[in-house]
Amino acid sequence: MMKGRTLFKSPLPRSHLSDASSAASASAAVATHRLYQVWRGKNRFLCGGRIIFGPDASSIVLTVALIMTPLALFVAFVSFRLAELIGKPFGPAVPATAMAVGVFDVVVLVLTSGRDPGIIPRNARPPDPEDYAGTDSSASPAAASGGGGRGASWPLPPTRDVYMNGMVVKVKYCHTCMLYRPPRCSHCSVCNNCVERFDHHCPWVGQCIGKRNYRFFFMFISSTTFLCLYVFGFCWVNLYLITRQYDCSFGRAVAESPVSGFLIVYTFVTAWFVGGLTAFHSYLVCTNQTTYENFRYRYEGKGNPFNRGAAANIAEIFLSPIPPSRNDFRAKVSLADPDAAALYYSLGPLSSESRVSFYTRDSLSFDMAKASFDLDYSAKRPSVASSDFGEIYGQGHGALDRCATQQQQQPRHSIFGGPGRESRKVDDEADGVQAELGAVMQYGAAAGRPHGREFEAV
Known part of the structure; x- marks a missing residue:
């Protein structure tokens, strides 16, 4: 009986099996989310996105x-x-x-x-600058301020001219949706969506x-x-x-x-x-x-x-037929895809296990993707070597330690004499980031993968 038990003994410790099973379930949960669950707009959905x-x-x-x-x-x-x-x-x-x-x-x-x-679907990345290489962008305000990032000038002009019934109509570039809006389209600041033939946002009906x-x-x-x-x-x-x-x-x-x-x-x-x-x-x-x-x-x-x-x-x-919606809100979205990850970075209802599983995949975290597009959406993002991420990761830990030491030595005080709300908020954020990075390292070590590859950019 003892020999029979040893024959079926698992070659891996129980902790590794639990980590692997939780990772598999988390990755499966990430892959089975529907579009309305990770929608970046401010809309509300009922009946499963219908x-x-x-x-x-x-x-x-x-x-x-x-x-x-x-x-x-x-x-x-x-x-x-x-x-x-x-x-x-x-x-x-x-x-x-x-x-x-x-x-x-x-x-x-x-x-x-x-x-x-x-609603016009967003782009995961800006249009390729090569498509508009012949367009004059000298009038762009970003070109004058050097906002092109890695390029010498702004590759995408703020407006383009299109012809409608023999007349010139200017279409604008939407920095939020990263696309040139079709004619008569505008971005609604209330719903945070580009809407085709936008009329207005009516507060009485609660919809664009x-x-x-x-x-x-x-x-x-x-x-x-x-x-x-x-x-x-x-x-x-x-x-x-x-x-x-x-x-x-x-x-x-x-x-x-x-x-x-x-x-x-x-x-x-x-x-x-x-x-x-x-x-x-x-x-x-x-x-x-x-x-x-x-x-x-x-x-x-x-x-x-x-x-x-x-x-x-x-x-x-x-009398004209109503065009079908351009968005299938019930479609399944795989956040393992880098384009989908960059497009739907507002996870919302995802659990902490799903977030950790996503961070350890071959893509950027949502906050990093958001900062990349907001600061520089004019050029393609180059790949970052694993050694660079190792240095960044080490600097991040050092910065967290220095922040924690400074907060212990020089705590902020409010006008009432006690520690201020701002100090507590900074402490909570620092603790949350440190815990998140620790969880990522622990999961990466359990999976047996180098840390640099976990954060390799796309």
């Missing part, structure tokens, strides 16, 4: 409450009584129409807020308004305007019929139906807002403009290359 909202999606609750509360009051306290006063066959249509328009209003609101507005949801946004504001005018008009009709039925004054009719008086005031104020918005966007649809272009006087003094006439512009907005 529904996408903006960062201020909670405002939809307020918008629905502002619409449905007065509608419920109208249906419950005004419409059925008005249906009795009007009689058949038109009376029963009053509450039915109000409820149908209300349901349609909420549906188009969800379609506006819960879909991809036309772009090429894929502008149609539903227009339906939403126009149906809300119709609902306000509908309730406003039939509340007046209700008060008028009450005065005729009871042969009383208008004030007595308001006292008899106070909900009608309240809804008249409420819908009058609301109709000015949504009605003006509907009229403004009707003008934009007929002239084929966006709110962003109109507010910036983009076509003042020159022709609009996208204007094809009122009828064709209306058909383009409401």
